Amino acid sequence: MKTSRFKSIPWHIVFMVTIVILIFPIIFAIGMSFKPLEDAYNNTINFLPIHPTLENYLTFFDSMDVLKITSNTFIIASVVTFFKVITSFLAAYAFVFLEFKGKNTLYFLLISMIFIPFSITMIPNYLVISDLGLSDSIWGVILPQLADAVGIFLLRQSMKTIPTSLIEVARLDNLGHARIMKDIVLPLVKPAITSTGIWFFILSWNEYVWPVLILKTVDNYTLPLALQMYISSEGGTNFTVAMAVAVITMIIPLTLYLMFQKYIIGTFTSSGIK
Amino acid sequence: MHAVKATNKRMSKEQWLAYGLLIPTLLIFALFMFWPFVYTIYLSFFDWNMVKPTKEFVGFQNYIDVLSDPNTYKVFGNTFLYIVLLLIINCSIPYVFAFILDLVLKRYKNFYKGAMFLPSVISLVVGSILFTWILNPVSGPVAIILDWFGVEMPIWSKMDGWVIVVLSLITSWKVFGYNFIVLYASINGISREIIEAAKLDRVPLWKIFFHIVLPMSGATGIYVLIITIVQGLQYVFTPIKVITQGGPNYASANAIYHAYHEAFVLYRTGHSAALSILTMAIFITLLILEFKFVERGVHYEN
Structure with a gap:
């Protein structure tokens, strides 16, 4: 059907301009990270590296143990994602397929935690992690994040799309919950698990607020914390190095996104709130 | 039996x-x-600095201190301003965009969705550092372009008001696409018959938006509204901490950053806890709203 009376060209322009504004910073950072400092500093308008150089990356690699910092980031993101997916899957299964006392209250209680401001929990959690001897350790960053209300929410939404009759038939066939979980539910919600997992990984990779409280020594830092050392409101003199660090910090999330874009967007379009 | x-x-x-x-x-x-929630309430009644072996019970003194400190009101005012700005940039605008993408635009839909969402996967620390340079008032590209038109870029990181606007924009850069996608999904889920019928009846676009789309995507709308308020409180912490540290003179601090500052810079756990509890009081009001409108309004297929 033709809907040409709604003029679409001006809106295409609005969308294109918005996208340029959103994407420009990324292009800017990539371009600047390959420029020599004087070249970049004197002309910030031209972000194309005319005399490309790797010196900014090399400076970063010289100043910190980048491999260690990257592996810290990777370990935290992987362990957090792994456990969040498992704990969320088990909890979501209970909320969707099992009947128990206090089900709705408990679900509401868990979900409402999404809205608890970070400042409410920061002091006690900091003290607990210190008491456990885990301050300045990546395990101190990991421990409080092994479960997540968002994961329960997303996987519950996905499991709710499984017809209840399917589960009932399996129950009549005397299939135990372990089998139902493994052979019926798991394969059906696999796409949701994949996208939730990738999303958790990206979030954890980017996380700043909690690690900055726990991690003190540069060797234990994650990439966002290392990057933060290159910022001041005046900008500082390490402009191009900062851009190189920014590129290194965003490369993994960007690659994951470009690879799994459909999955990730799908999570929020199919299992969002209806 | x-x-x-x-x-x-x-x-x-x-x-x-x-x-x-x-x-x-x-x-x-x-x-x-x-447990931390309960413990923070407990801490709000004690004078402590995280290292002293004993905590001294002071009753409501922390609350009195916090509520009689003019900076508290400044910070809560800032918090409110952040929230209002983010509601405009990250809730209203994505709503309109999602509506237009679903009803008006036919081509490049997937490209628009993919490109708009892209910044949402990047760390806000990265966003903060990129915009610190792009918006550098002297040598940044935006300042240079403005200069061509004879407009002088304000030294935003040192100015009341401006600093909040810029930090809100940086935060918006990251969350705009996420809210857009969530809202698009909801609008896209509205029954086509009603919308097509309205189109055939030549109902103007704005009327379709206000009378059909807004009410029928209301549950998600409220979800995004609340998420935006959470972001207004929570997400802006990163640019504040990384770029301005709450300065100049508390002009960019919000409630969460202020609580962090009291606890981990000034070591006044009592003040910090009291501030958090007060912030929480605002939040509980929002949670009740969420329960009333979102959960009840949600219609599940099953």
Whole structure:
């Protein structure tokens, strides 16, 4: 059907301009990270590296143990994602397929935690992690994040799309919950698990607020914390190095996104709130 | 009778299984969410600095201190301003965009969705550092372009008001696409017949938006509204901490950053806890709203 009376060209322009504004910073950072400092500093308008150089990356690699910092980031993101997916899957299964006392209250209680401001929990959690001897350790960053209300929410939404009759038939066939979980539910919600997992990984990779409280020594830092050392409101003199660090910090999330874009967007379009 | 008994037995077995499956989640939540919540309330009645071996009970003194400090009002005013700005940039605009993408635009839909969402996967620390340079008032590209038109870029990081606007824009850069996608999904889920009928009847676009789309995507709308308020409180922490540290003179601090500053820079846990509890009071009001509108309004297929 033709809907040409709604003029679409001006809106295409609005969308294109918005996208340029959103994407420009990324292009800017990539371009600047390959420029020599004087070249970049004197002309910030031209972000194309005319005399490309790797010196900014090399400076970063010289100043910190980048491999260690990257592996810290990777370990935290992987362990957090792994456990969040498992704990969320088990909890979501209970909320969707099992009947128990206090089900709705408990679900509401868990979900409402999404809205608890970070400042409410920061002091006690900091003290607990210190008491456990885990301050300045990546395990101190990991421990409080092994479960997540968002994961329960997303996987519950996905499991709710499984017809209840399917589960009932399996129950009549005397299939135990372990089998139902493994052979019926798991394969059906696999796409949701994949996208939730990738999303958790990206979030954890980017996380700043909690690690900055726990991690003190540069060797234990994650990439966002290392990057933060290159910022001041005046900008500082390490402009191009900062851009190189920014590129290194965003490369993994960007690659994951470009690879799994459909999955990730799908999570929020199919299992969002209806 | 037998059947009922059998069901009861199965019910109880099922109950135990359910609690078993929930234990890992509940354990983590109890230790790092519920207990800290209670402990923060406790701390708000004590004078302490995180190192002293004893905490001194001071009753409501922390609340009195916090509420008689003019900076508190400045910070809560800032918090409110952040929230209002983010509601405009990250809730209203994405709503309109999602509506236009669904109803008006036919081509490049996937490209628009993919490109708009892209910044949402990038760390806000990266966003902060990129915009610090792009918006550098002297040598940044935006300042240079403005200069061509004879407009002088304000030294935003040192100016009241401007600093909040810029930090809100940086935060918006990251969350705009996420909110856009969530809202698009909801609008896209509205029954086509109603919208097509309205189109055939030549109902103007703005009327379709306000009379059909807005009410029918209302649950998601409120969800995004609340998420935006959470972001207004929570997400702006990163650019504040990284770029301005709350300065100049508390002009960019919000409630969460202020609580952090009191606890981890000034070591006044009592003040910090009292501030957090006050912030929480605002939040509980929002949670009640969420429960009233979102959960009740949500219509599940099953």
